Amino acid sequence: MSLRHLLSISDLSPADIQRLYERTRALKEKLPSPTLQGKSIALVFEKPSLRTRVSFEVGMAQLGGYAVYLAPGDIRMGTREPVSDVAQNLSRWVDGIVARVFRHETAVELAQHSSVPVINALTDREHPCQALADLYTLLERFGSLPGRKLAFVGDGNNVCHSLLLVCARLGVHLSVATPEGYRPDAGIFEVARQTASADSRIEWVHDPAEAVRNADAVYTDVWVSMGQEEEREGKLRAFQGFQVNESLLSFARKGAAVMHCLPARRGEEISASALDGPQSVALDQAENRMHVQKGILSLMLEP
Ligand code: CP
Ligand code: NVA
Secondary structure (H helix, E strand, C coil): CCCCCECCHHHCCHHHHHHHHHHHHHHHHCCCCCCCCCCEEEEEECCCCCHHHHHHHHHHHHCCCEEEEECCCCCCECCCECHHHHHHHHHHHCCEEEEECCCHHHHHHHHHHCCCCEEECCCCCCCHHHHHHHHHHHHHHHCCCCCCEEEEECCCCHHHHHHHHHHHHHCCEEEEECCHHHCCCHHHHHHHHHHCCCCCCEEEECCHHHHHCCCCEEEECCCCCCCCHHHHHHHHHHCCCCCECHHHHCCCCCCCEEEECCCCCECCCECHHHHHCCCECHHHHHHHHHHHHHHHHHHHHCC
């Protein structure tokens, strides 16, 4: 994988993802050898995190390397000093920058001024590490991906965007159902459609039941993303009828996987019984974040 930065799923070819999944499988099978000994990464986080922080820190330690966590407020990028200065300084000490930032443009600017790889750990536009772990989870479950149907029911933002792009590349049929005002970004949706491989079908529908019909897996994400707290009341109204619950899952294939990137709000985007029930693979997705990210780190940082 001759990848300089991982800001978007669009940075990866289907062959890159194939290679990443082969590496991930090998890394998951046994505790890896310390191939990143002496290497370090900085985690620059403007928003809270449980999964992303722990999976990158522990993953890096398992590879023999070291991660420095910079909490929201620690460096106050853009306020205390410009993004370009942060990128240039960090590049003198660490071998990679993992960035969770509000604006996608901040991640792009970090990459422009960094001489080390920058990995997107969630922006307002994409969450590529999440989507890569999600499709790896489905690959483990089904053995192969082409022709499988995933339904995404919820807000058409960062997680949905990365799922659109990765499903297009991996031959998965993705049916997205959102309220009218919360469709995925038109540009990203079009790119997904245009890059869709022969087995992939990318579609948007308004009706959640239509999206979920015959799906092999049903995915949702919070209705109120980090940073959107003031939109809460309006969003709760707009998303009525879009909850993933037993009644919606009855349209899916029997035993369909229930997916959530977490954190979840039980009783809002998903019922407690769906998230905590036997069909849920949310914790497998969370575990696979670490294995896939070890794959990413080893492919991008190994000498
Ligand atoms: N799914 C995910 O990115 O979780 P965190 O926000 O806890 O990192
Ligand atoms: N869409 C959510 C994803 C959290 C992992 C958010 O941006 O908060």
